[in-house]
Amino acid sequence: MRLEEKQRVTRELSQQLEENGTIYLTDFTGLNVKAVTEFRARLREQGLTYRVVKNTLMKRALEDVDLPDLSPHLEGPTGLVFSESDPVVPARILKEFAKAHEDRPVVKIGVIDGVEATPEDVGRMADIPPREVLLGGIAGGLTASVGGIAGALGALIRDIADMIEQVAKKNQAA
Incomplete structure (x- = not known):
């Protein structure tokens, strides 16, 4: 990836991080392309976005926004689930999808309105009616x-x- 492309992606990521109140970092290891496509489709049906990111670009994007330090969670494959407002809907989709696909994707960490949410918090949130x-x-x-x-x-x-x-x-x- 050329420098201009990296800068563009970093700006886009920073903008998405600022615009979305809910962000879940996931590890999608073990999911094939068909499963990831199905997962994206489920999210899209609810107006949500899923984006696979390079960890180094994500770290750079985090420097430009006011969010907790997520760098310890940026190891291995990372996919981001973005929601502008409701943190429950994406949590429910993540839990239901993982249940049907051998516990994949795995939630690494969440950020809801600037506050970190552990994977356990995200799981409890998925159980809210x-x-x-x-x-x-x-x-x-x-x-x-x-x-x-x-x-x-x-x-x-x-x-x-x-x-x-x-x-x-x-x-x-x-």
Whole structure:
């Protein structure tokens, strides 16, 4: 690779590192081209990017951005999963894909909003239910609360109506 090409790639990497809130460094050793292509396709379906990088160029790109020092993790083959916002979706895809492909790719380290995430953190993140399920649970909780309040208010109004009726009967009897 010529110097101009290396500089261009380094600039592109720096830009991607700055623009994406979630970055997972992976080791894809043991995956054939077909599997890597399938992995990229799964990521692409969710609007995510996967990029294989040269470690030396990645180290240079990291010099230009405000991220933790990832150089200890830049050994062997390195692939980067980029997500602009949601760290859960790529973590889930990584876990599901690895489960089906002999635990490959392996997460080396993650960076979420500038904070390092261990492979264990990424695994736990993959177990978080999808956003829609969480929102459904919140909506169900709110609906149940509102239903409880409505029931309590209805009972209170019914009790007041019974009390008024009893007072009216008592006044008619007197």
